Amino acid sequence: MDWKAFKFERILNQDPASHAISFLGTLPNPEGAHEPAIIRIEKTALPKSSAKEFAQIIHDTEKYSWYFGRLKSIRDVKINVIFPATEVHIRKYSQQDIVLIQETPELYERVVKPFIATFPPSRTKWVDEIIAGRKEVDKVLHRDDSGPFGYMIIPDMKWNLETVSDLYLLALCTSNGIKSLRDLRKVHVPVLRNIRDEATNIVKTRWKNDGKDISLRMFVHYQPSYYHFHIHIVNANHPVGLGMAVGQAHLLDDIISLLELDPDDGPSIIERMTFTYGLGEQHGLYPLLIGAG
């Protein structure tokens, strides 16, 4: 990529809470024509090793004093690039207000389900590439294609693969049928339990926090950004960020418990529930739901 050819256009969002900034510009494609590119830069979490370096920055300390410095030994920013970026990406990364939506089963059937059905497959191409073994192959931590739906566990792109305090994995369903939380049924409970147990096991054997096991918070977004079922697996001590907001994140354990209560026939609880969630005004569903009253 010819980074020097990047042409800056405008800031999309600057968020002091997540120490992140997103901006829009253009980059040349292989044919030389400029196409939109979104760059998101986020400060990484400080690894424990950075504590040792502070002494080289600070020379005299009084009771209360503060300094601004630069740690040399860490990779201090994580840069995500989306190129070529579509209008949908630009909207997603733009600063936006949130409104609370009450999605009744009727509203789901009338507005949300048709929206999901027309969700462009190109938006979940990254998932298809991972499942087909064409991308992130060396990162796969586990794969199991048996059962009513298969799944694989990989590091989320949000994680720097270093600091366990913000450990972030993703369980991706390897079949296409389950689009969102709304599609889950009692028959899926054994796989969901497997994902929970397998993720716990993987983390336990690979990563420790000061020699201790890491407790995990596993949750599902509704609405998600991508309509291909996946579960977020995060260090329970990870600072609660936007993706864990009430109304958006549903704990995997609660979902399992709810599905276990499902009747053996007739409509499931999830089919009959009204879900209340926050939705950004730039989300594709926003105008449809507002239009539907």
Ligand code: M7G
């Ligand atoms: P979501 O609930 O659909 O959306 O989760 P949101 O959390 O973005 O609102 C999708 C998850 O997939 C997010 O945690 C993303 O960080 C992660 N993710 C997205 N992409 C494009 C990739 C990717 O290419 N690789 C990996 N490993 N994770 C991704």
